[in-house]
Amino acid sequence: MSKTIDSRIPEGPVAEKWTNYKAHQKLVNPKNKRKLDIIVVGTGLAGASAAASLGEMGFHVLNFCIQDSPRRAHSIAAQGGINAAKNYQNDGDSVYRLFYDTVKGGDYRAREANVYRLAEVSNSIIDQCVAQGVPFAREYGGMLANRSFGGAQVSRTFYAKGQTGQQLLLGAYSALSCQVNAGTVKLYTRYEMLDLVIIDGRARGIIARNLVTGQLERFAAHAVVIATGGYGNTYFLSTNAMGCNCSAAIACYRKGAYFANPSYVQIHPTCIPVHGDKQSKLTLMSESLRNDGRIWVPKKLEDAKALQAGTKKGSDIPEEDRDYYLERRYPAFGNLVPRDVASRAAKERCDKGFGVNNTGLAVFLDFSEAIRDFGKDTIAARYGNLFDMYEEITDVSPYNEPMQIFPAIHYTMGGIWVDYELMTSIRGLFAIGECNFSDHGANRLGASALMQGLADGYFVLPYTIQNYLADQITVPRFSTSLPEFDQTEKAVKARIDRLMGIKGKSSVDSIHKELGHIMWEHVGMGRTAEGLKEGIEMIKKLRQKFYTDLFIPQLDGVNTELEKALRLEDFFLMGLLIANDALSRNESCGGHFREEYQTEEGEAKRDDENYFYVGCWEYQGDDEKAPVLYKEPLVYEAIKVQTRNYKS
Amino acid sequence: MANISFTIKYWKQNGPKDKGHFDTHEMKNIPDDTSFLEMLDILNEELIEAGKEPFVFDHDCREGICGMCSLYINGTPHGKTSRGATTCQLYMRKFKNGDTITVEPWRSAGFPVIKDCMVDRSAFDKIIQAGGYTTIRTGQPQDANAILIPKADADEAMDCASCIGCGACVAACKNGSAMLFVSSKVSQLALLPQGRVEAARRAKSMIAKMDELGFGNCTNTRACEAVCPKCETIANIARLNREFIKAKLAD
Numbered sequence: 008m009s010k011t012i013d014s015r016i017p018e019g020p021v022a023e024k025w026t027n028y029k030a031h032q033k034l035v036n037p038k039n040k041r042k043l044d045i046i047v048v049g050t051g052l053a054g055a056s057a058a059a060s061l062g063e064m065g066f067h068v069l070n071f072c073i074q075d076s077p078r079r080a081h082s083i084a085a086q087g088g089i090n091a092a093k094n095y096q097n098d099g100d101s102v103y104r105l106f107y108d109t110v111k112g113g114d115y116r117a118r119e120a121n122v123y124r125l126a127e128v129s130n131s132i133i134d135q136c137v138a139q140g141v142p143f144a145r146e147y148g149g150m151l152a153n154r155s156f157g158g159a160q161v162s163r164t165f166y167a168k169g170q171t172g173q174q175l176l177l178g179a180y181s182a183l184s185c186q187v188n189a190g191t192v193k194l195y196t197r198y199e200m201l202d203l204v205i206i207d208g209r210a211r212g213i214i215a216r217n218l219v220t221g222q223l224e225r226f227a228a229h230a231v232v233i234a235t236g237g238y239g240n241t242y243f244l245s246t247n248a249m250g251c252n253c254s255a256a257i258a259c260y261r262k263g264a265y266f267a268n269p270s271y272v273q274i275h276p277t278c279i280p281v282h283g284d285k286q287s288k289l290t291l292m293s294e295s296l297r298n299d300g301r302i303w304v305p306k307k308l309e310d311a312k313a314l315q316a317g318t319k320k321g322s323d324i325p326e327e328d329r330d331y332y333l334e335r336r337y338p339a340f341g342n343l344v345p346r347d348v349a350s351r352a353a354k355e356r357c358d359k360g361f362g363v364n365n366t367g368l369a370v371f372l373d374f375s376e377a378i379r380d381f382g383k384d385t386i387a388a389r390y391g392n393l394f395d396m397y398e399e400i401t402d403v404s405p406y407n408e409p410m411q412i413f414p415a416i417h418y419t420m421g422g423i424w425v426d427y428e429l430m431t432s433i434r435g436l437f438a439i440g441e442c443n444f445s446d447h448g449a450n451r452l453g454a455s456a457l458m459q460g461l462a463d464g465y466f467v468l469p470y471t472i473q474n475y476l477a478d479q480i481t482v483p484r485f486s487t488s489l490p491e492f493d494q495t496e497k498a499v500k501a502r503i504d505r506l507m508g509i510k511g512k513s514s515v516d517s518i519h520k521e522l523g524h525i526m527w528e529h530v531g532m533g534r535t536a537e538g539l540k541e542g543i544e545m546i547k548k549l550r551q552k553f554y555t556d557l558f559i560p561q562l563d564g565v566n567t568e569l570e571k572a573l574r575l576e577d578f579f580l581m582g583l584l585i586a587n588d589a590l591s592r593n594e595s596c597g598g599h600f601r602e603e604y605q606t607e608e609g610e611a612k613r614d615d616e617n618y619f620y621v622g623c624w625e626y627q628g629d630d631e632k633a634p635v636l637y638k639e640p641l642v643y644e645a646i647k648v649q650t651r652n653y654k655s
Numbered sequence: 656m657a658n659i660s661f662t663i664k665y666w667k668q669n670g671p672k673d674k675g676h677f678d679t680h681e682m683k684n685i686p687d688d689t690s691f692l693e694m695l696d697i698l699n700e701e702l703i704e705a706g707k708e709p710f711v712f713d714h715d716c717r718e719g720i721c722g723m724c725s726l727y728i729n730g731t732p733h734g735k736t737s738r739g740a741t742t743c744q745l746y747m748r749k750f751k752n753g754d755t756i757t758v759e760p761w762r763s764a765g766f767p768v769i770k771d772c773m774v775d776r777s778a779f780d781k782i783i784q785a786g787g788y789t790t791i792r793t794g795q796p797q798d799a800n801a802i803l804i805p806k807a808d809a810d811e812a813m814d815c816a817s818c819i820g821c822g823a824c825v826a827a828c829k830n831g832s833a834m835l836f837v838s839s840k841v842s843q844l845a846l847l848p849q850g851r852v853e854a855a856r857r858a859k860s861m862i863a864k865m866d867e868l869g870f871g872n873c874t875n876t877r878a879c880e881a882v883c884p885k886c887e888t889i890a891n892i893a894r895l896n897r898e899f900i901k902a903k904l905a906d
Binding site for chain 1: 669670686688689690692693696697699700703704708709711713714715716717718719720721722723736738740744746748769770773775776777779780783784785786787788789790791792793794795796797798799800802803804805806809810812813816817819820843844847849850
């Protein structure tokens, strides 16, 4: 079966597409904007910035989040920074170079036109945030400071200590609050979107559960935007917040939105290693640490054994016995290779027995040289809060001993398929931020997630959505008592009743942990066809247990176990999507590494002849049925597709 | 690493009007590198196994930045940590074998209980909505480097901006005052040229909103700064008072 996937990329050279698009797109006049309602689900960088910008333009916006306040969205936890092509450091940066690095970093699996637009609007984001009062780090002369991040040879990352995500989100939250005060945005906190309402083939509303009263409520609008983040928590242990979930995206997928490239999952190289089976989440240590920290394991196996047994400490190993394996393998980029490369290199060393903690699953990130060269105060000013956080968790001070780190699930490049206008395959439904798939290809570079979230929310969606809404100005507001709302709400209620009716013995978390183990072992960092097939069977079997042995307390009102159960049901479907996509992609690229497809040196081996496309999966009406794959061929006009090289 | 056993006494309350009570549970052999919230996960697993209702509390990022977690542990908001830290950054190694650990919600007129230790902090959103921003339009303002800001001012503004809006300051204050929260936002923007334009209006409207929502006054007991997980200081409150008086005098 084949279907043409139309990405609706405008004509013209890549550098002129966005300017041309804006010059010719349809707009909505101010008077008509007030008659149009837009639902925005999610209040992270993408959701909050979109809701604020749309409200300020004059649209009537309904903004939803599951937390108690929009400021809690998980964008808040991003540490390192945000990229922009300002070239403030005079080191040769440009829009083209940021575009190029992002496409290359994504292992040539991103859509060129979208990435160019992202690089183009990156500079406006910095201007916007500074005007909001975001306290970016500055130099003594009062100018903005920059640092380097993985996958780039220029310093283009703007930062606010190790709390850049927090400051950018608070900036977007303040813009949102300003609009709430102005009456253009209405906030719905502690609400969870459970389904999408479609009327005559267009997205026209949502069914949401009020997490305090437990009631289902209906909301109608002329367009729906989802900005609900990624699906990393499918793996149970990840750097995501506990509440992060893919349920809104999966609800849209079940209603016909394509899910693109689900196998592109980013494993972040610098996380605090797993310590026990009671652990609930993994904590990231910012990539910015790789600016000054050097990654190593011992050269000698006997030293590794001593570290694993706890008879030696990292500082006991002399300089000449340390293997700085990233500097050795990738001399040009050294410790600043992209995340996928760094993660695999750590796994390779640990698989060979050189791991440095009691589980054998950790490598060192060492600051002793940086502290010697720059002094403790300078290092404390750069990373103090991260060092404190590390010590709080592990009881070891990185000022005295090297940090221990290991890769962990962090970000998902795949997501709901969108066209150039960020519209999904359902008309009137848009997806922005991590929730969509388009900009990062098979691997995201550090400090690019914040850039993409804010680019989509402040500068892209507010334009492109008007092109859709321009012919909706005569459509009156919808009533939520239409039969489409009745049916959708009935289906949601039936789903809740089914789960509540199981009355088994296993807690949601205990089953979720099992799913996480399967995902990490079979659909994790090193995948094989055989392992994936086995994984798929195991997921299906575990899902049987979920449907027969799940326990949810019979409560009205707040019922956190029910919330988690609904999300877990969607993680099952997500896990199968990831595994199926990984199985169908017989190549290694970016975050997707198939052990069968690697070079002799152990680098990822892409197959551009057969896999130079976006994999778009369509739901077939039932969770039990296998999804169908459509392909959007990638067309590169500006960039020559090459093998990634970080060695020279 | 060692294992510890202790008694946990946790608050149960079904909605804002319910009187509420403590339940207790014996926790056995908990590894001391477990985080406090992971310990509560274990508690909930055990309650579920026994067919009981799980204990409800707010939590999300579990790395000390989202501000969602909000437990009053042994009489201190977020529990006693060696330096500023949230509940989720508290580890069981801070407790001893045989301890009784008491867990309560934030108690303040401004934060009604939703269930157990989950409270409603939407009042903080309302205070920010009253003026905690610069009123600028999305678009293309001047180049970011056109506004030069001395490093010291930018760093100080950053410290003020670190507030995570958790509400520990209110929970610790005998008057239930939100002054540390309000002053941190007012200070961040007052220290930056971008925020000066609306400084007077901001100070007045945020304080008016805080009063309207039932938060108390500041009597300089410094209980708030002692428990702030992000080490906000009452120097911010002094700055807020200056901004407020200046604004009132100009009226």
